[in-house]
Amino acid sequence: MTATREGATFATGTAGDDPAMEKHDMTLTLRVWRQKGPQHKGKMVTYRVTDISPDMSFLEMLDVLNEQLILAGDDPVVFDHDCREGICGSCGLMINGQAHGPEQTTTCQLHMRKFKDGDSIDIEPWRASAFPVIKDLSVDRRALDRIVQAGGYISAPTGTAPEAHSILVAKKDSDAAFDAATCIGCGACVAACPNASSMLFTAAKVTHLGLLPQGQPERNDRVVNMVAQQDREGFGGCSNIGECSAACPKGISMETISRLNHDLLGALRAGARPKS
Amino acid sequence: MAVSGIIMLLYLVAHMIGNLKAFAGRETFNSYSHWIRTIGEPAVPAQTFLTIMRILLVVTVVAHFWAAISLWRQARRARPQRYVTKKPAAQSYASRTMRWGGVIVLAFIVYHILDLTLGVANPEGPGTTPYDRLVAGFSNPLVVAFYTIALVLLGMHLRHGIWSATQTLGQSNKRREKTVNHFALAFSVLLIGGFLIVPFSVLLGIID
Numbered sequence: 233m234t235a236t237r238e239g240a241t242f243a244t245g246t247a248g249d250d251p252a253m254e255k256h257d258m259t260l261t262l263r264v265w266r267q268k269g270p271q272h273k274g275k276m277v278t279y280r281v282t283d284i285s286p287d288m289s290f291l292e293m294l295d296v297l298n299e300q301l302i303l304a305g306d307d308p309v310v311f312d313h314d315c316r317e318g319i320c321g322s323c324g325l326m327i328n329g330q331a332h333g334p335e336q337t338t339t340c341q342l343h344m345r346k347f348k349d350g351d352s353i354d355i356e357p358w359r360a361s362a363f364p365v366i367k368d369l370s371v372d373r374r375a376l377d378r379i380v381q382a383g384g385y386i387s388a389p390t391g392t393a394p395e396a397h398s399i400l401v402a403k404k405d406s407d408a409a410f411d412a413a414t415c416i417g418c419g420a421c422v423a424a425c426p427n428a429s430s431m432l433f434t435a436a437k438v439t440h441l442g443l444l445p446q447g448q449p450e451r452n453d454r455v456v457n458m459v460a461q462q463d464r465e466g467f468g469g470c471s472n473i474g475e476c477s478a479a480c481p482k483g484i485s486m487e488t489i490s491r492l493n494h495d496l497l498g499a500l501r502a503g504a505r506p507k508s
Numbered sequence: 509m510a511v512s513g514i515i516m517l518l519y520l521v522a523h524m525i526g527n528l529k530a531f532a533g534r535e536t537f538n539s540y541s542h543w544i545r546t547i548g549e550p551a552v553p554a555q556t557f558l559t560i561m562r563i564l565l566v567v568t569v570v571a572h573f574w575a576a577i578s579l580w581r582q583a584r585r586a587r588p589q590r591y592v593t594k595k596p597a598a599q600s601y602a603s604r605t606m607r608w609g610g611v612i613v614l615a616f617i618v619y620h621i622l623d624l625t626l627g628v629a630n631p632e633g634p635g636t637t638p639y640d641r642l643v644a645g646f647s648n649p650l651v652v653a654f655y656t657i658a659l660v661l662l663g664m665h666l667r668h669g670i671w672s673a674t675q676t677l678g679q680s681n682k683r684r685e686k687t688v689n690h691f692a693l694a695f696s697v698l699l700i701g702g703f704l705i706v707p708f709s710v711l712l713g714i715i716d
Contacts, residue, residue: 265592276592329595354593361586424597427579428586468586469579471606472672478598486675487682494678 258284258349262297264309265356267365274365276354286345290333291316291323293344294355310368316340318481321416324423325369326356331420331479338418338481358423362430362465373419375465376433380417382461382507383454384437386446405443412439414482424479427468432476434458435488442495452499453507459496460506509579510673512572517666519565524702530715531706534639541638573614580607602664603672609661616658623651646710655707663700667692 259282267274281297288296291313298308314322318341327333333342347353355369363371401409415436422430438455441447447454470489477486529540547557596604619629624641627634632644645651670692674680680688709715 263592326591326593329591329593330597356591356593359587359589359591361588426599427583429583466586468583470675471579471603472668472675473600473603474598475596485682486685487680490675490678490680492678493676497678 256286257282258286258344258347258351260284260293260347260350261352263352263354264297264369266309266368267357269367270364274368276356284344286343288344289316289340290325290327290342290344291340310366310370312370313340319416321418324358324418324420326354326358326423328354331358331424332418332481336479336481336483338416341481358419360419360422360428360467362428362467363419363422371419373417375462375467376417376419376430378465379430379434379458379461380437383450383457384441386441386450388446388449390446399445401444408487409440409443412436412443412484412488415440415480415484416482418481420479420481421476421484422467424475425468425470426473426475427471429470429476430462430465430467431470431489431492432480432484432486434462435492436484438492438495439488442491451495452502452504455492455495455499456504456506459492509572509575510676512568512575513669513673515568516565516572517670519561520666520699524699527703527706530639530642531709534637537639537642538637569614569617573610576607576610600668602668605661605664606668609665613658613662613665616654616662619654620658642706643710643716646707649711652707652711656704659700659703663696666699667696670695 421432622629
């Protein structure tokens with residue numbers, strides 16, 4: 233029965249020819265941040281896009297805009313993207329004032345069905361002095377890499393996968409470590425934070441490694457060095473407002489920040505000091 | 509931020525409980541005020557305890573403001589270019605009013621000391637008993653209105669502050685998060701309710 237029905241649907245032709253689908257296509261007004269380069273002043277520029285299917289992802293909608301711009305001989309809008317399946321952390325836009333838009337997911341996994349025909353959408357880059365704009369909507373997020381370089385690693389030789397039972401990890405700890413490890417480093421936490429703090433990112437890394445046996449030898453040095461590095465990068469301080477966690481596409485919890493602070497106080501008491 | 513906040517919070521609890529002595533009448537209230545000034549006498553000179561408390565409080569207020577201002581400046585440096593459009597997703601009104609609310613509460617504390625401690629901003633003037641100043645000050649609805657606004661702001665400040673201090677000191681987790689936030693709300697409502705009941709009782713003639 234099902235097969236017959238599907239066959240019937242296909243027989244009517246592609247979705248584009250289906251009048252029922254066509255009326256769902258949207259026309260949108262986009263206000264996009266255009267900035268020629270790091271030293272240039274940027275501004276919001278208004279564009280109109282038509283024939284946007286509700287099934288498109290937000291990035292596909294921007295692809296449509298760029299095709300329009302290229303055909304018109306204009307400079308296409310630069311934005312970061314890579315896997316387009318929500319796992320790489322490359323994409324990230326401030327959409328109508330919310331990091332990754334109205335849904336708690338990555339920009340590539342946000343679909344146009346979240347918007348209505350005739351909507352006006354403001355699109356801006358992540359804004360933080362630690363994330364300088366490269367061009368348009370693309371920002372330099374290497375500051376996050378340098379925070380990881382400051383201590384977000386283990387130096388134990390790991391070799392091949394060890395026998396799982398040789399070092400036991402409590403289920404509660406492995407679950408919490410894995411939750412923290414889902415951080416993809418997209419920078420939405422910084423973008424959403426009223427203080428432009430990278431605390432949730434750093435806390436996710438500290439929690440991820442600090443809960444596992446392999447992370448113990450460098451636990452104290454890790455937290456003091458990573459916190460010192462995020463201050464050096466010019467991120468703001470954390471005032472526990474919670475915007476970061478609400479914007480995080482992976483839902484990293486505020487608990488990680490408490491854990492970072494707990495580790496930090498313990499490390500400072502134990503005499504750990506950041507490398508200068 | 510957290511440590512200085514907790515010291516001031518403990519002081520506020522003692523202050524609020526002390527205030528409730530206004531319901532026990534003029535004599536009790538004035539003798540309580542006198543007792544604070546003579547704790548430890550004759551082993552230590554008069555006002556020793558009070559002076560220590562005052563120094564401790566001034567130090568914590570300065571430390572709290574120093575930490576707040578450095579965080580404020582750090583945040584401004586961290587985002588020189590603001591968003592054209594920014595929509596809050598999770599922040600509470602309490603967390604949004606921490607900075608300006610804190611400045612208003614400081615202005616209130618200055619007025620409050622001039623009004624009831626020193627008496628210079630009080631209709632009864634200095635050199636009167638604490639109970640007289642209390643009744644005279646709170647008989648004016650405008651004074652009560654200002655106290656109410658400042659105390660509600662203080663209550664919101666504590667509501668976010670208690671949660672934030674728990675996080676900063678690394679004592680929160682997913683399981684405790686809800687409890688801490690509920691406690692912060694209940695504690696703030698009780699404390700501010702305890703403070704506000706005295707001025708409103710004067711205004712309504714329950715204390716006179």
